[in-house]
Amino acid sequence: MIDYQGLKEKGQSLGLTYVVPLDCATIQILPEVRDMCAADKCHQYNANWAAPPACGTIEECEKRVRQYSRGLLVQTVGELEDSMDYEAMMETERIHKENFVKFDEYLSRLYPGRLSLGCGCCTRCETCTYPDAPCRFPQKLTSSMEAYGMLVTQVCQSNQLPYYYGENTIAYTSCYLLE
Numbered sequence: 001m002i003d004y005q006g007l008k009e010k011g012q013s014l015g016l017t018y019v020v021p022l023d024c025a026t027i028q029i030l031p032e033v034r035d036m037c038a039a040d041k042c043h044q045y046n047a048n049w050a051a052p053p054a055c056g057t058i059e060e061c062e063k064r065v066r067q068y069s070r071g072l073l074v075q076t077v078g079e080l081e082d083s084m085d086y087e088a089m090m091e092t093e094r095i096h097k098e099n100f101v102k103f104d105e106y107l108s109r110l111y112p113g114r115l116s117l118g119c120g121c122c123t124r125c126e127t128c129t130y131p132d133a134p135c136r137f138p139q140k141l142t143s144s145m146e147a148y149g150m151l152v153t154q155v156c157q158s159n160q161l162p163y164y165y166g167e168n169t170i171a172y173t174s175c176y177l178l179e
């Protein structure tokens, strides 16, 4: 039984803006999202152990996802001076990634078998060892939701979590599949 209230309080104390229950049955795995990775829009394709193709085929990713029924969806929401405020966007992304890793460390003690999927590829190391040497932290690497074929807006909508908070805001989303 997941203590959603306790985890929400913990996640928010670590800096996350929203921590809500995730019904894993609502997650759609969409090949077209994975195809965006192959188009190398984020420059991580074939460049990181947590990105395609190293993270496995979309079928293998879906098989992992379907082992879970409940989890958490988390967000960090930032404010921008205007829609061109890239500095604040990047800073919010940095903060979200930091929040995501801190909460992941906490959850690792409660749910050692969890699947944690972040926003963007694994950036735990300054430079990924891929493909010349094994991953430095195979127990800690995290793929992105998109690498697993998830459309973040769909997962948010299906779990009653807004994705857009109005003009001059930016939201970064990640999830943890727990049990």
Ligand code: SF4
Pocket (backbone or CB within 6 Å): 048, 049, 050, 122, 123, 124, 125, 126, 127, 128, 129, 130, 134, 135, 136, 137, 138, 140, 141, 142
């Ligand atoms: S933990 Fe380091 S080596 Fe492993 S995937 Fe992440 S960045 Fe690459």
